[in-house]
Amino acid sequence: MNWDDYAVALFDLDGVVTPTAEVHMRAWDRMFNEFLDGRPDQTPYTDDDYFAHVDGKPRYEGVATFLASRGIELPQGDPGDAPEAETVCGLGNRKNDAFNRVLAEDGVEAYPGSARLIEELERRGVPMAVVSSSRNAPAVLEAAGLTASFRMVMDGAVAAERGLPGKPAPDTFLAAAEELGATPAQAVVLEDAISGVRAGAAGGFGLVVGVDRGAGHDALVDAGAHVVVKDLEELL
Numbered sequence: 652m653n654w655d656d657y658a659v660a661l662f663d664l665d666g667v668v669t670p671t672a673e674v675h676m677r678a679w680d681r682m683f684n685e686f687l688d689g690r691p692d693q694t695p696y697t698d699d700d701y702f703a704h705v706d707g708k709p710r711y712e713g714v715a716t717f718l719a720s721r722g723i724e725l726p727q728g729d730p731g732d733a734p735e736a737e738t739v740c741g742l743g744n745r746k747n748d749a750f751n752r753v754l755a756e757d758g759v760e761a762y763p764g765s766a767r768l769i770e771e772l773e774r775r776g777v778p779m780a781v782v783s784s785s786r787n788a789p790a791v792l793e794a795a796g797l798t799a800s801f802r803m804v805m806d807g808a809v810a811a812e813r814g815l816p817g818k819p820a821p822d823t824f825l826a827a828a829e830e831l832g833a834t835p836a837q838a839v840v841l842e843d844a845i846s847g848v849r850a851g852a853a854g855g856f857g858l859v860v861g862v863d864r865g866a867g868h869d870a871l872v873d874a875g876a877h878v879v880v881k882d883l884e885e886l887l
């Protein structure tokens with residue numbers, strides 16, 4: 652990896668910088684399985700469902716995509732819906748409560764290899780952004796003590812405000828590269844989710860790094876990753 656070939660780095664957060672993809676996965680699992688319990692015609696929600704339908708996507712799109720895969724129809728509702736509401740937004744908010752409980756109770760630390768790479772890029776003066784579908788990205792960065800390392804955070808709330816479609820569309824990455832003053836060809840995208848790698852490939856970025864935290868090497872390559880690593884330490 653020669654960082655001199657690139658001007659900026661665009662990091663996904665959950666599963667790339669911090670081990671919070673696991674926290675999201677557990678929170679989704681609990682919420683969807685409690686929801687499906689009341690529907691005897693349905694098989695349980697599994698990790699395969701997470702990787703195929705939910706991983707990396709904005710909150711309510713993850714809910715809607717999974718429900719559609721099971722032929723379940725619910726009203727969309729509204730982001731202000733209570734967690735008890737039987738709507739797409741209600742289910743998303745139910746999962747969010749579980750996520751926030753874990754974050755508050757357990758805190759979060761960056762992966763050691765990711766922390767080392769971020770430190771090295773800061774030393775080299777490479778501008779960095781976080782591009783995450785999660786509306787919790789600023790809280791996770793703060794909890795991990797990493798807020799100051801990133802020049803900008805394109806999270807799920809900012810994307811919604813600006814009307815940018817979420818991953819797998821490339822728009823959030825493209826907007827972040829532009830804000831850092833780089834063309835897509837000058838930017839490195841670091842992603843663990845299939846939807847995120849697809850976004851990187853669709854945006855024509857100089858290098859799309861797939862980080863294999865469970866999605867699988869071949870699936871990441873098929874989605875458009877130029878290289879696949881197990882840990883960001885490999886990019887030092």
Ligand SMILES: O=P(O)(O)OC[C@H]1O[C@@H](O)[C@H](O)[C@@H](O)[C@@H]1O
Binds near residue numbers: 675707747785788844
């Ligand atoms: O519900 P949030 O925090 O806005 O996050 C949306 C998505 O954000 C992504 O970063 C995670 O990979 C997903 O698991 C999560 O569902």
